[in-house]
Amino acid sequence: xxxxxxxxxxxxxxxxxxxxxxxxxxxxxxxxxxxxxxxxxxxxxxxxxxxxxxxxxxxxxxxxxxxxxxxxxxxxxxxxxxxxxxxxxxxxxxxxxxxxxxxxxxxxxxxxxxxxxxxxxxxxxxxxxxxxxxxxxxxxxxxxxxxxxxxxxxxxxxxxxxxxxxxxxxxxxxxxxxxxxxxxxxxxxxxxxxxxxxxxxxxxxxxxxxxxxxxxxxxxxxxxxxxxx
Amino acid sequence: xxxxxxxxxxxxxxxxxxxxxxxxxxxxxxxxxxxxxxxxxxxxxxxxxxxxxxxxxxxxxxxxxxxxxxxxxxxxxxxxxxxxxxxxxxxxxxxxxxxxxxxxxxxxxxxxxxxxxxxxxxxxxxxxxxxxxxxxxxxxxxxxxxxxxxxxxxxxxxxxxxxxxxxxxxxxxxxxxxxxxxxxxxxxxxxxxxxxxxxxxxxxxxxxxxxxxxxxxxxxxxxxxxxxx
Amino acid sequence: xxxxxxxxxxxxxxxxxxxxxxxxxxxxxxxxxxxxxxxxxxxxxxxxxxxxxxxxxxxxxxxxxxxxxxxxxxxxxxxxxxxxxxxxxxxxxxxxxxxxxxxxxxxxxxxxxxxxxxxxxxxxxxxxxxxxxxxxxxxxxxxxxxxxxxxxxxxxxxxxxxxxxxxxxxxxxxxxxxxxxxxxxxxxxxxxxxxxxxxxxxxxxxxxxxxxxxxxxxxxxxxxxxxxxxxxxxxxxxxxxxxxxxxxxxxxxxxxxxx
Amino acid sequence: xxxxxxxxxxxxxxxxxxxxxxxxxxxxxxxxxxxxxxxxxxxxxxxxxxxxxxxxxxxxxxxxxxxxxxxxxxxxxxxxxxxxxxxxxxxxxxxxxxxxxxxxxxxxxxxxxxxxxxxxxxxxxxxxxxxxxxxxxxxxxxxxxxxxxxxxxxxxxxxxxxxxxxxxxxxxxxxxxxxxxxxxxxxxxxxxxxxxxxxxxxxxxxxxxxxxxxxxxxxxxxxxxxxxxxxxxxxxxxxxxxxxxxxxxxxxxxxxxxx
Ligand SMILES: Cc1cc2nc3c(=O)[nH]c(=O)nc-3n(C[C@H](O)[C@H](O)[C@H](O)COP(=O)(O)OP(=O)(O)OC[C@H]3O[C@@H](n4cnc5c(N)ncnc54)[C@H](O)[C@@H]3O)c2cc1C
Ligand SMILES: Cc1cc2nc3c(=O)[nH]c(=O)nc-3n(C[C@H](O)[C@H](O)[C@H](O)COP(=O)(O)OP(=O)(O)OC[C@H]3O[C@@H](n4cnc5c(N)ncnc54)[C@H](O)[C@@H]3O)c2cc1C
Ligand SMILES: Cc1cc2nc3c(=O)[nH]c(=O)nc-3n(C[C@H](O)[C@H](O)[C@H](O)COP(=O)(O)O)c2cc1C
Ligand SMILES: Cc1cc2nc3c(=O)[nH]c(=O)nc-3n(C[C@H](O)[C@H](O)[C@H](O)COP(=O)(O)O)c2cc1C
Ligand code: FES
Ligand code: FES
Numbered sequence: 001x002x003x004x005x006x007x008x009x010x011x012x013x014x015x016x017x018x019x020x021x022x023x024x025x026x027x028x029x030x031x032x033x034x035x036x037x038x039x040x041x042x043x044x045x046x047x048x049x050x051x052x053x054x055x056x057x058x059x060x061x062x063x064x065x066x067x068x069x070x071x072x073x074x075x076x077x078x079x080x081x082x083x084x085x086x087x088x089x090x091x092x093x094x095x096x097x098x099x100x101x102x103x104x105x106x107x108x109x110x111x112x113x114x115x116x117x118x119x120x121x122x123x124x125x126x127x128x129x130x131x132x133x134x135x136x137x138x139x140x141x142x143x144x145x146x147x148x149x150x151x152x153x154x155x156x157x158x159x160x161x162x163x164x165x166x167x168x169x170x171x172x173x174x175x176x177x178x179x180x181x182x183x184x185x186x187x188x189x190x191x192x193x194x195x196x197x198x199x200x201x202x203x204x205x206x207x208x209x210x211x212x213x214x215x216x217x218x219x220x221x222x223x224x225x226x227x228x229x
Numbered sequence: 230x231x232x233x234x235x236x237x238x239x240x241x242x243x244x245x246x247x248x249x250x251x252x253x254x255x256x257x258x259x260x261x262x263x264x265x266x267x268x269x270x271x272x273x274x275x276x277x278x279x280x281x282x283x284x285x286x287x288x289x290x291x292x293x294x295x296x297x298x299x300x301x302x303x304x305x306x307x308x309x310x311x312x313x314x315x316x317x318x319x320x321x322x323x324x325x326x327x328x329x330x331x332x333x334x335x336x337x338x339x340x341x342x343x344x345x346x347x348x349x350x351x352x353x354x355x356x357x358x359x360x361x362x363x364x365x366x367x368x369x370x371x372x373x374x375x376x377x378x379x380x381x382x383x384x385x386x387x388x389x390x391x392x393x394x395x396x397x398x399x400x401x402x403x404x405x406x407x408x409x410x411x412x413x414x415x416x417x418x419x420x421x422x423x424x425x426x427x428x429x430x431x432x433x434x435x436x437x438x439x440x441x442x443x444x445x446x447x448x449x450x451x452x453x454x455x456x457x458x
Numbered sequence: 459x460x461x462x463x464x465x466x467x468x469x470x471x472x473x474x475x476x477x478x479x480x481x482x483x484x485x486x487x488x489x490x491x492x493x494x495x496x497x498x499x500x501x502x503x504x505x506x507x508x509x510x511x512x513x514x515x516x517x518x519x520x521x522x523x524x525x526x527x528x529x530x531x532x533x534x535x536x537x538x539x540x541x542x543x544x545x546x547x548x549x550x551x552x553x554x555x556x557x558x559x560x561x562x563x564x565x566x567x568x569x570x571x572x573x574x575x576x577x578x579x580x581x582x583x584x585x586x587x588x589x590x591x592x593x594x595x596x597x598x599x600x601x602x603x604x605x606x607x608x609x610x611x612x613x614x615x616x617x618x619x620x621x622x623x624x625x626x627x628x629x630x631x632x633x634x635x636x637x638x639x640x641x642x643x644x645x646x647x648x649x650x651x652x653x654x655x656x657x658x659x660x661x662x663x664x665x666x667x668x669x670x671x672x673x674x675x676x677x678x679x680x681x682x683x684x685x686x687x688x689x690x691x692x693x694x695x696x697x698x699x700x701x702x703x704x705x706x707x708x709x710x711x712x713x714x715x716x717x
Numbered sequence: 718x719x720x721x722x723x724x725x726x727x728x729x730x731x732x733x734x735x736x737x738x739x740x741x742x743x744x745x746x747x748x749x750x751x752x753x754x755x756x757x758x759x760x761x762x763x764x765x766x767x768x769x770x771x772x773x774x775x776x777x778x779x780x781x782x783x784x785x786x787x788x789x790x791x792x793x794x795x796x797x798x799x800x801x802x803x804x805x806x807x808x809x810x811x812x813x814x815x816x817x818x819x820x821x822x823x824x825x826x827x828x829x830x831x832x833x834x835x836x837x838x839x840x841x842x843x844x845x846x847x848x849x850x851x852x853x854x855x856x857x858x859x860x861x862x863x864x865x866x867x868x869x870x871x872x873x874x875x876x877x878x879x880x881x882x883x884x885x886x887x888x889x890x891x892x893x894x895x896x897x898x899x900x901x902x903x904x905x906x907x908x909x910x911x912x913x914x915x916x917x918x919x920x921x922x923x924x925x926x927x928x929x930x931x932x933x934x935x936x937x938x939x940x941x942x943x944x945x946x947x948x949x950x951x952x953x954x955x956x957x958x959x960x961x962x963x964x965x966x967x968x969x970x971x972x973x974x975x976x
Contacts, residue, residue, distance in 0.1 A: 036711040039296065044658040044686070044706040045521070045528055067268065069298070075711035164648075189521035191530065192709050195494055197486035197506055199535040202515035209515060209535065265970040273917040273945070273965040274780070274787055304970035393907075418780040420789065421968050424753055426745035426765055428794040431774035438774060438794065526785020526919035622880045642922030643929060645952050653926065660785035660919040663901030667912065668877075670902060693904050 002038065005072045008064060009054065012101050012130045016052045016062035019074060026059045027051045028083030029107035030185050030218040033061060034193055038073035048190055052103035053134065062103055080193060082218045084183050086111050090156035093117045096147065098161040098169060102131060104185060105160050113138065117155070122147045147172060157182035157221065163203065163212075166224070173225065182221030186212050231267065234301045237293060238283065241330050241359045245281045245291035248303060255288045256280045256308030258336035259414050259447040262290060263309065263422055267302035277419055281332035282363065291332055309422060311447045313412050315340050319385035322346045325376065327390040327398060331360060333414060334389050342367065346384070351376045376401060386411035386450065392432065392441075395453070402454065411450030415441045472584060472610060472634050472678060474501030474701045475555075478691075481638065481682045481703040482507050482560035482586065482614070483534070483655075487542060488549035489557075496708060497555060501701060504558045505546075507588045510568040512538035520652050522644045526660020527684065527706065529644045531652050534562055534588075539572045547579055556583035558612065563587050566604035577608045584610040586636055593619065595626040602630050612680070614638045617668035628675055636680040637669055639705065657706040659684045666693065673698050686710070731843060731869060731893050731937060733760030733960045734814075737950075740897060740941045740962040741766055741819035741845065741873070742793070742914075746801060747808035748816075755967060756814060760960060763817045764805075766847045769827040771797035779911050781903045785919020786943065786965065788903045790911045793821055793847075798831045806838055815842035817871065822846045825863035836867045843869040845895055852878065854885040861889050871939070873897045876927035887934055895939040896928055898964065916965040918943045925952065932957050945969070 007018040019035070027033045032048040047065055054060030068074070086093060086108060093112045095105040102123055112119050113136070120140045125132065132141065142150075151173070161169055163186050192198040194214040201212035205223040210216065236247040248264070256262045261277040276294055283289030297303070315322065315337060322341045324334040331352055341348050342365070349369045354361065361370065371379075380402070390398055392415050421427040423443040430441035434452040439445065482504045485494055489503045497503060516533025536542060539561075550557045559576055563569050569587070576582055587601060598613065605611045610633035615623055617640045627635060642656040661684040669681045682703035685691050691702055741763045744753055748762045756762060775792025795801060798820075809816045818835055822828050828846070835841055846860060857872065864870045869892035874882055876899045886894060901915040920943035928940045941962035944950050950961055 034711060038712065043523070044710060045523055046709060046711060077711060191521040191528065192484070195486065195709060196484045198483060198530065199515045199532040200519050200521045200530065202519060202532075202535060263970060267971065272782070273969060274782055275968060275970060306970060420780040420787065421743070424745065424968060425743045427742060427780075427789065428774045428791040429778050429780045429789065431778060431791075431794060524785070524919060524922055525917070526783070529922055618877055618880060621877060640923060641926055643925040644922045645948075649952075651925070651929075651952070651956070656922055658784070660783060663783055663788055663903045663915055664899060664923070666902040666910070667900055670910075689904075693908075693910070697910070 001076050003074055003076055005064075005068055005070055005074050007070055008068070009060065011052070011054075011062075011103060011134075012125075014052070014062050014101050014103055015064040015066070016054055016060040016103065017064040017068065018054070018058050019061055019076065021059060021076065023059075025076075025078050027061075027079030029104070030083035030183075031079040031081050032190070032217060033079050034077040035061075036075045037065070037068055038075060040067070045191055046193065048193075050104045050185075051107045053106035053109070055134075077193075081213060081216055084108055084158055084185070084218050086115070086117075086156055086158070087181055088115060090115070090181070091117050092120075092153055092155045094120045094122055094147070094150065094154050094157040096122045096144070096157060096159045098144075098159060098165055100160055100162070100187070102160070105158055106131075106135075108158055109136070109139070120150070144172070148174075151175065152179055154180040156180060159184040159221065161186065163188040170225070178221060178225060183218050184221055184224060185218050186216050188212050188217075190217070230305050232303055232305055234293075234297055234299055234303050236299055237297070238289065240281070240283075240291070240332060240363075241354075243281070243291050243330050243332055244293040244295070245283055245289040245332065246293040246297065247283070247287050248290055248305065250288060250305065252288075254305075254307050256290075257312035258333070259312035259412075260308040260310050261419070261446060263306040264290075265304045266294070266297055267304060269296070274420055275422065277422075279333045279414075280336045282335040282338070284363075306422075310442060310445055313337055313387055313414070313447050315344070315346075315385055315387070316410055317344060319344070319410070320346050321382055321384045322348045323351055323376070323379065323383050323386040324348065325351045325373070325386060325388045325390075327373075327388060327394055329389055329391070329416070331389070334387055335360075335364075337387055338365070338368070349379070373401070377403075380404065381408055383409040385409060388413040388450065390415065392417040399454070407450060407454060412447050413450055413453060414447050415445050417441050417446075419446070472612075472700075476501040477695060477701045479504050479558070479680060479701050479703050480708055481705040482588065483530075483532075484705055484708045487536075488546040489553045489555060490549075491554065494708075496704075500555055500704075502556045502558050502583055503553060504586060504703075505542075505560050506536055507534045507560045507562040508536050508539050508542045508572070509534070509562040510539055510564065510572055512536065512541065513562075518646070518650060518652055520646050520654070522646060522652060522654075524644060524660075527656055527658020529642050529652065529654045529656055531654030536562070539575055543575055543579065550582060551580035553581055557581055558584045558586055560586040560588055560614070563589055563601055566600045569601055570604040570607075573605055573607050573609065582609065584612055584633065586612045586614055588614050589619070591641065593623070595623060598623055598626050599630065602632065610634070612636050616640050617664055620668055620671050624671065627672075627677075632677055634678040634680055634700065635672065635675075636682075636703065637665065637672065638682050638703070639684075640664060657684070659686050659706070662690055666697070669694065669697060669699055731871075731959075735760035736954060736960045738763050738817070738939060738960050738962050739967055740964040741847065742789075742791075743964055743967045746795075747805040748812045748814060749808075750813065753967075755963075759814055759963075761815045761817050761842055762812060763845060763962075764801075764819050765795055766793045766819045766821040767795050767798050767801045767831070768793070768821040769798055769823065769831055771795065771800065772821070777905070777909060777911055779905050779913070781905060781911060781913075783903060783919075786915055786917020788901050788911065788913045788915055790913030795821070798834055802834055802838065809841060810839035812840055816840055817843045817845055819845040819847055819873075822848055822860055825859045828860055829863040832864055832866050832868065841868065843871055843892065845871045845873055847873050848878070850900065852882070854882060857882055857885050858889065861891065869893070871895050875899050876923055879927055879930050883930065886931075886936075891936055893937040893939055893959065894931065894934075895941075895962065896924065896931065897941050897962070898943075899923060916943065918945050918965070921949055925956070928953065928956060928958055
């Protein structure tokens with residue numbers, strides 16, 4: 001499907017954009033949407049965009065490549081992969097954007113607040129960060145280092161992390177068994193989106209090697225904890 | 230020097246643009262201006278732009294690459310090469326855009342009309358062509374085929390032609406010795422602009438091989454007639 | 459021996475109903491018309507590289523863009539020949555187009571073993587040999603010998619292998635040769651150097667150059683060429699190439715020229 | 718013979734005060750500080766390829782862009798060695814950086830003749846050999862023999878020549894080797910196929926890959942690499958390359974990383 005890039009917003013360090021997409025094709029938080037610019041012959045790779053927070057009722061996707069501009073024509077496919085699913089019973093929810101902006105995790109705010117859960121964003125941004133001003137006051141922001149003390153408090157933790165950073169996460173969550181539910185959005189290249197079984201997006205889990213493009217990009221934390229490669 | 234692309238105009242089939250350039254750096258008709266987009270890593274070649282007719286007092290350059298847009302940053306160098314010089318005594322001037330739009334030749338209009346010369350544009354465009362509406366009524370437009378009958382009438386002929394089309398020009402001007410002065414703008418790739426003596430732009434003349442980038446791109450017709458390769 | 463001496467057993471004719479195939483590794487292990495409508499335009503389906511034993515993903519797996527394309531390094535993970543056959547033989551048999559099985563070749567012994575497992579599988583048209591990067595003429599000769607059997611054999615070579623293997627290929631005169639993408643090296647985000655295949659439209663002039671080094675040969679040529687336009691495909695076909703291997707274009711959202 | 722047998726006369730050390738050179742054909746026949754301020758950043762200046770006899774431009778000369786770079790086919794026009802020397806020897810002698818003369822090599826006889834003409838010219842630091850595209854080990858050996866004289870000799874090879882010439886280069890152990898751009902083929906506007914060198918940032922992964930095939934050798938390596946950033950230059954230098962050949966970046970208007 002060919003659509004138009006309607007608008008670009010700079011949010012913190014990232015570029016988010018509004019594409020003209022029917023609501024039934026909007027990705028869930030954590031799902032990805034394969035997109036490709038119509039007129040860049042030197043860029044043969046598809047760009048996988050994620051739902052991010054924006055303003056109002058529009059769907060914002062990010063991170064937008066630098067050279068995509070409002071008015072450009074963009075090819076899209078329906079959303080793919082598994083998104084986040086917060087357990088209905090979760091009352092104490094944590095978000096952990098690991099060394100990255102919380103843009104991709106913040107679309108979970110709505111569900112969390114609707115089920116009256118308390119929400120802590122574990123994030124080390126400066127106090128005046130652009131994104132902090134967009135958050136409802138009920139959201140508590142705490143430094144990443146405080147996560148270790150809060151492991152008992154949490155019911156559910158949503159993480160956004162690059163594949164290569166998983167060993168660092170293991171150090172942060174260094175207890176053998178986690179006392180809460182959690183999910184991770186694994187950020188990795190997904191050039192074939194599962195068409196080719198190329199294996200670039202491979203993630204080692206307790207169930208064996210899986211592919212972020214089709215089995216993820218959101219995985220159960222318990223299936224990756226101390227296992228992932 | 231880094232400058233901005235201010236405006237793009239579609240004139241006939243070609244894109245012309247206004248760059249923010251001090252008047253002392255404006256190229257003469259037939260000279261070229263080496264330009265390069267600031268943020269297209271996959272396009273390592275410099276684009277050589279020529280002065281074209283536009284509107285008002287601004288400098289228009291063309292042909293602009295499709296993906297250059299108003300607001301873009303463009304690196305430029307001062308104009309290079311030899312432009313056209315119409316003999317002051319010329320009273321009957323012809324312009325011959327050979328299989329191409331007359332955009333690059335029409336900046337000669339001003340000089341020609343200032344020295345009260347009659348002017349014929351030998352061109353085979355449809356009657357309603359965009360460019361025809363921009364021409365003053367004193368300009369006569371005639372089909373290319375009528376040039377052969379008018380060779381005696383001309384004092385001076387300015388030609389815009391691709392290097393590869395020179396054999397066809399020789400057929401059109403098939404007399405052994407031309408009864409008038411003339412110049413040709415040779416369109417050819419000029420990747421090194423003379424820095425490298427690369428020879429891509431080589432043109433065979435009565436003086437031997439010359440380079441369009443430094444010895445042209447405007448050559449004397451008599452030095453190329455029946456010689457050029 | 460009931461065969462004519464002039465007609466060696468590994469020399470078979472290949473017929474492609476359409477002059478396109480996918481390059482190995484681009485469409486997985488078996489055609490799936492729902493996930494990949496493009497197979498309607500292909501004359502044969504080439505599998506992901508399959509090895510004797512299972513292979514795991516490379517620890518430094520990566521897809522690194524560069525101007526004109528991207529470098530792909532995966533380690534060629536696959537479940538190994540035995541599991542691959544049991545998982546996919548029915549999909550191969552029922553496919554709407556013939557299957558070419560791409561084998562990741564390590565040594566003559568394990569190659570012969572793999573080939574034997576593939577013989578008599580329904581709708582398997584040929585076997586492709588993915589040669590080790592530093593394959594020399596002797597190694598090629600013993601691999602081709604080991605591969606002799608009931609199936610036509612198509613060795614894959616990359617442009618840098620042509621100067622070394624050209625004469626041997628001429629002498630062996632295989633059913634066809636598949637010219638595949640060159641290898642390259644790029645630093646990843648951490649600065650570590652990664653080796654892998656180069657894909658994308660930027661390799662077109664390299665592949666066109668390489669294909670001309672093999673066009674005076676007697677065997678048909680399949681060429682992967684970074685193609686993303688009809689003009690490019692026609693350039694190869696006019697040059698005498700038998701079939702074109704499509705790579706990065708199969709992963710793109712715009713595949714206009716195939717429609 | 719007053720030389721030690723272990724120290725063959727063609728083996729000299731090269732010293733580059735800065736780890737950059739221009740690739741042959743990019744900056745003409747002699748450095749010109751006004752036209753090319755970039756030479757202040759170079760450790761040596763390499764001339765346009767020069768042949769025994771004058772060469773005219775190729776009739777199908779062209780510069781054809783492709784994603785990531787461009788193909789350049791010129792026919793390597795030049796006035797021939799005799800006229801080149803008389804025109805440029807003073808510019809070479811007075812240059813602010815040493816000169817490496819690039820010779821377009823046809824056969825041992827004419828090469829020896831060209832080399833003799835270059836000996837004792839002031840400020841000529843070395844001679845580079847532009848080898849014919851299909852140069853084989855025997856040809857390389859006789860060319861290198863013919864080139865022995867007072868000047869250090871630097872053979873140029875492209876990536877596709879490495880598999881064929883690697884062993885011979887190891888045995889010959891020249892002063893240095895210059896790894897130059899690969900060749901490619903593209904259709905021109907009329908559809909005619911044009912062969913030429915490939916330039917531009919798209920060749921970086923190919924050149925990095927090729928350079929690693931030669932890094933275990935004992936001689937210094939100069940590599941052209943489609944470089945247009947400091948990061949890319951550092952990647953080569955960290956990999957052990959002695960000097961970097963700059964190509965397309967020298968023709969660009971943005972040369973930020975050289976400033
Ligand atoms: C678990 C694992 C981990 C690895 N880790 C690393 C690592 O950390 N660093 C590293 O440099 N390498 C590593 N390798 C080796 C590397 O995977 C091989 O070089 C592999 O072939 C590279 O695949 P590629 O994705 O680069 O594709 P390419 O090698 O570019 O494959 C292109 C084509 O060549 C053929 N081919 C490639 N290699 C072979 C081969 N050996 N035998 C037969 N055919 C071949 C294939 O059939 C394919 O069609 C690892 C391999 C495995 C299995
Ligand atoms: C007048 C003329 C007309 C020609 N017309 C055509 C034509 O119409 N069609 C055609 O296909 N070819 C033609 N050629 C031959 C073609 O020019 C050669 O292949 C030439 O070397 C190509 O130069 P290039 O610009 O492609 O650079 P490349 O060949 O890519 O040069 C790269 C490097 O290789 C070296 N090199 C290349 N070729 C040689 C060689 N032969 N000997 C030694 N070193 C070499 C150079 O030193 C250079 O450093 C012509 C040559 C001449 C002189
Ligand atoms: C530099 C390097 C090259 C390798 N080359 C190959 C190879 O060609 N084929 C292969 O099957 N495995 C190759 N491997 C993978 C190893 O054999 C081994 O499978 C890998 O290190 C993972 O093993 P482990 O997960 O059991 O530690 C290579 C590994 C490295 C680091
Ligand atoms: C396909 C082809 C390959 C050529 N190769 C070379 C070459 O390698 N070296 C060379 O000096 N000239 C080469 N030439 C050029 C011819 O030798 C001759 O110089 C050229 O055709 C121009 O000659 P002319 O202008 O006198 O007709 C080649 C020409 C063609 C058409
Ligand atoms: S992206 Fe290729 S298998 Fe996941
Ligand atoms: S453009 Fe290179 S010499 Fe004219």
